[in-house]
């Protein structure tokens with residue numbers, strides 16, 4: 262963590278609101294200045310979605326949220342700020358005016374970051390008496406989930422300012438990338454703009470609709486990009502000869518040319534209407550807030566599965582998420598313990614019995630998979646087992662409380678009741694997300710074993726420390742009423 266405790270957010274729209282959420286969820290106090298009388302209401306809706314997404318993303322303890330205040334003036338909002346994040350509309354004159362005011366109101370040690378998508382920091386800092394503290398910190402929407410932030414210094418930005426900002430954003434679970442030279446639109450938006458321009462041509466020329474273009478992306482290279490980006494995917498596409506062969510085979514095509522990248526289609530009313538109408542049709546009546554929740558759920562699923570990749574070490578954004586969660590687990594101060602939410606499953610047709618609901622032994626399967634997910638999180642992987650150690654379940658008690666039918670989605674919450682170097686006692690609760698009911702609980706005792714002798718044996722130092730840390734976190738949770746219950750005991 263850094264010494265930044267209070268941030269002032271200037272402009273609380275889509276991006277400012279996303280920053281507010283990310284700061285609050287990391288325990289940082291935020292004061293917002295936005296002259297729009299509707300800003301507080303709009304931000305409320307965005308924050309509801311952000312809280313929901315963060316609860317799903319982070320499986321361990323979370324920092325106690327920071328405090329949020331709306332301020333009527335820039336001066337009030339800046340009082341006591343350690344850091345300023347500007348996210349006002351994308352107009353150079355407006356931003357320059359704001360930076361001149363912020364510069365006059367905030368002491369020189371306060372860092373000032375702009376969320377601009379493409380304006381040059383050298384131009385933004387021109388009216389400032391302390392330009393050395395200004396840099397661009399360009400995020401991606403939704404800021405509360407997507408980790409990248411591009412850091413760009415202007416001609417007068419101090420290197421230390423960039424370094425302090427880098428440490429701050431990294432402490433929020435983000436991936437700061439320092440762009441070597443300032444350039445309009447930096448890196449992310451240069452790439453996105455090229456694709457967007459080409460997509461506009463394809464719509465204008467009647468080659469594909471908005472929905473078809475999105476399908477081309479999301480059913481193909483969009484899936485690849487989320488985990489490997491562009492170049493590494495192309496390296497693999499070059500076969501055993503890798504990148505050199507890929508370049509030799511496909512590089513010359515760039516000269517043909519297939520694309521219209523140098524040309525911008527004129528945004529006539531007709532083209533804007535076509536795109537807006539096709540976009541309305543594609544949304545199938547879903548509101549922006551509903552689409553936001555779908556987008557967020559999918560982003561969380563992608564990042565969580567990337568976190569499980571590579572035997573749990575994580576890959577790309579998932580590796581970053583693991584490191585962030587580990588920091589929060591080992592973290593400071595006021596953290597809030599939560600049960601683990603590591604396993605979900607949907608009821609498949611072959612899980613259904615002659616009574617038309619999920620059959621008995623499938624509950625044990627779901628519980629066993631949830632136990633494996635906990636062990637996986639603790640570091641039990643193929644190497645661990647190959648090293649001669651593992652965990653065996655030696656006792657289970659399942660309570661059947663409700664029903665699940667074909668297609669229902671089940672989600673397991675897990676609480677660690679006790680753990681030490683030899684024992685792990687888990688309490689799982691299976692909820693049927695489709696019906697909103699609890700359908701079963703499972704209480705299980707596992708022993709850490711030496712596989713060769715088949716007997717209980719203490720875990721090594723690292724595993725024991727992880728077990729004890731998890732037991733300590735969960736010690737703050739109320740013990741479930743059904744824990745320790747005997748079979749047949751009256752309710």
Ligand SMILES: NC(=O)C1=CN([C@@H]2O[C@H](COP(=O)(O)OP(=O)(O)OC[C@H]3O[C@@H](n4cnc5c(N)ncnc54)[C@H](O)[C@@H]3O)[C@@H](O)[C@H]2O)C=CC1
Pocket residue numbers: 271272273274275276277294295296297300347348349350351352355359376377378379399400401402
């Ligand atoms: N929307 C996006 O996808 C992304 C936008 N950005 C950048 O973030 C910045 C903000 O963009 P959005 O949030 O999309 O715009 P927005 O229109 O959603 O929000 C801008 C907010 O600034 C407020 N505002 C207007 N005048 C102001 C003033 N004088 N002082 C303080 N606040 C003022 C508005 O009331 C509004 O709430 C822009 O620089 C944009 O380039 C960066 C990354 C992605």
Ligand SMILES: C[N+](C)(C)CC(=O)CC(=O)[O-]
Pocket residue numbers: 378400401402449450453
């Ligand atoms: C459209 N945009 C230029 C504002 C997009 C961005 O800046 C980044 C993003 O979230 O795609």
